[in-house]
Amino acid sequence: MRDGPIAILGGTGDQGLGLALRFCAAGRDVAIGSRTLERAVAAAEEVRKQVPGAKVAGLENGDATARAGVVILSVPFEHTAGTLKAIRERLAPGQIVVSMGVPLASAVGDAASRMIGVWQGSCAELVAALVPDGVHVVSAFQNVSAHRLQHLADPVECDVVVSGEKEPRARVIGLCALVPGLRGIDGGPLANARIVESITALLIGLNIRYRVSEGIGVRFTGVPLP
Amino acid sequence: MRDGPIAILGGTGDQGLGLALRFCAAGRDVAIGSRTLERAVAAAEEVRKQVPGAKVAGLENGDATARAGVVILSVPFEHTAGTLKAIRERLAPGQIVVSMGVPLASAVGDAASRMIGVWQGSCAELVAALVPDGVHVVSAFQNVSAHRLQHLADPVECDVVVSGEKEPRARVIGLCALVPGLRGIDGGPLANARIVESITALLIGLNIRYRVSEGIGVRFTGVPLP
Numbered sequence: 001m002r003d004g005p006i007a008i009l010g011g012t013g014d015q016g017l018g019l020a021l022r023f024c025a026a027g028r029d030v031a032i033g034s035r036t037l038e039r040a041v042a043a044a045e046e047v048r049k050q051v052p053g054a055k056v057a058g059l060e061n062g063d064a065t066a067r068a069g070v071v072i073l074s075v076p077f078e079h080t081a082g083t084l085k086a087i088r089e090r091l092a093p094g095q096i097v098v099s100m101g102v103p104l105a106s107a108v109g110d111a112a113s114r115m116i117g118v119w120q121g122s123c124a125e126l127v128a129a130l131v132p133d134g135v136h137v138v139s140a141f142q143n144v145s146a147h148r149l150q151h152l153a154d155p156v157e158c159d160v161v162v163s164g165e166k167e168p169r170a171r172v173i174g175l176c177a178l179v180p181g182l183r184g185i186d187g188g189p190l191a192n193a194r195i196v197e198s199i200t201a202l203l204i205g206l207n208i209r210y211r212v213s214e215g216i217g218v219r220f221t222g223v224p225l226p
Numbered sequence: 227m228r229d230g231p232i233a234i235l236g237g238t239g240d241q242g243l244g245l246a247l248r249f250c251a252a253g254r255d256v257a258i259g260s261r262t263l264e265r266a267v268a269a270a271e272e273v274r275k276q277v278p279g280a281k282v283a284g285l286e287n288g289d290a291t292a293r294a295g296v297v298i299l300s301v302p303f304e305h306t307a308g309t310l311k312a313i314r315e316r317l318a319p320g321q322i323v324v325s326m327g328v329p330l331a332s333a334v335g336d337a338a339s340r341m342i343g344v345w346q347g348s349c350a351e352l353v354a355a356l357v358p359d360g361v362h363v364v365s366a367f368q369n370v371s372a373h374r375l376q377h378l379a380d381p382v383e384c385d386v387v388v389s390g391e392k393e394p395r396a397r398v399i400g401l402c403a404l405v406p407g408l409r410g411i412d413g414g415p416l417a418n419a420r421i422v423e424s425i426t427a428l429l430i431g432l433n434i435r436y437r438v439s440e441g442i443g444v445r446f447t448g449v450p451l452p
Contacts, residue, residue: 113414115421145448157447161428188339188431195341195428198421202387203446205414212448220429221383221443222371223436 001136001171002094005029007068009061009075009083012043015100016074018149019141019179020047024054025152026178031057033064035086040064050152065090070175072098072141077123078107084130093134096168099124099193100141102200113205115198124163124193138164138172139193142200144182145215155181158217161196163187185220227362227397228320231255233294235287235301235309238269241326242300244375245367246273250280251378252404257283259290261312266290276378291316296401298324298367303349304333310356319360322394325350325419326367328426339431341424350389350419364390364398365419368426370408371441381407384443387422389413411446 006023010016011032020030024047032047034040037060044058057064065071065087075083080101091097101123105114120126124139131137140162148156160176162169162184173184187196199218206216232249236242237258246256250273258273260266266284273282283290291297291313301309306327317323327349331340346352350365357363366388374382386402388395388410395412402410413422425444432442 114417185432186435187428188435191340192428192431195421195424198424202413202418202421205418206411206446206449209412209414210449212450214448216449217447219445219447220432221445222438222440223432223442224438 001096001168002069004067004069005031006175007031007033007064007071009033009064009071009073009087010079011074012039013074014146015144015149016072017043017046018146019072019074020056021050021152022149022179023175024051024056028178029055031059031064031068033059033061035061062087062090068095070096070098070171072100073127074100076107077101077103080123080126081130084127088130088132091132091135093132096136096138096171097127097131098141098172099127099137099139102142102197104201104204113201113208115201121191122193122197124190124197128190136165136168137190138162138168139187139190139196140172140176140184142197143203143218145217147214148217156217157181157219159183159185159219161185161187161192163192163196164190183225185223227322227394228295230293230295231257232401233257233259233290233297235259235290235297235299235313237300238265239300240372241370241375242298243269243272244372245298245300246282247276247378248375248405249401250277250282254404255281257285257290257294259285259287261287288313288316294321296322296324296397298326299353300326302333303327303329306349306352307356310353314356314358317358317361319358322362322364322397323353323357324367324398325353325363325365328368328423330427330430339427339434341427347417348419348423350416350423354416362391362394363416364388364394365413365416365422366398366402366410368423369429369444371443373440374443382443383407383445385409385411385445387411387413387418389418389422390416409451411449
């Protein structure tokens, strides 16, 4: 596996920006990627404003990808395949691509509290079908509230189920530990993303019914963790 | 909706027996149902041993159903349709049937940490397709550890996502409150059982990877509840 900054593609969106803020606050090197350089640069500026001394750059998606060890895909589900096809040539063996997309039915104009079916089984498995050989795909971060990520003063209070091959999975579990209140949970094989992604739709429904604009999270009880 | 005891069909199994113990400990009237009267009577005897003064009867499934207000289906997924067809004539409008089955792949000889697809979308929706008109179907209790239910000395520490029509759903949320540590969560429409049922497969995988024989549970953070 490769070293280098954490690239966050779609890092100008709410959830991507939240992760960028948190990883920068933990002292990590972050490359915010966007389709347009200007938006990426503006998002990096925003991060530096909130996290003085942040090591963050705003780059076009391909350039952010090329220098990263871990590439987090934080784009709406319907842009997943297009984004991957655009950066495919910039990915290299040993890199980890983190899928955090969820096939919410809002992608086809229906409600975000429902899912659409993905032929490959999940967004993460779609991503795995599109990356070059030797690139590891890990599923994580789907259920973390953007609002809570961006609110740096408070811990996030959410478990992150991380699934994929063993070693890349362990590395992404390590990234979770950088964010106060976030706990990485060993989610086993990548296909479990089918379940984890659907939990997001459930949480969106709960947010609506309980009127929790900050976002409801999930914790697993009885997990023997440090 | 109807009053009467809580019937637990398949109440001789681990999870059904656990619920029977807990509801009896809370002073509720319980009818344990089984395909064979002898096994139901033995399970009721076991409950009375652990909960002195328990109001519990052991009955054949149909007889347990006929007198109940709420009928909890606690049979392995592969016996769901068969059990329902056998008791269909004993169900009456106003009763609530609670589906707690999960279409685990173990039903077809594969692993319990994976799911099989159900044409109707979920076990709960299969149940809804099989009950007579006027019988309400609610999905609940899938993710509650049998071991923790049976260990009466400790609270269960698990949220129960309850989905289905509004009024029956509220009634089942009320049942959750009878069990220390169990919290009923408003899970919206019945189709959300698709997500909630699959969480069971995820928890089974977590139990294996983390070697937690008592069973890992789930909690939602940030839910504004009493």
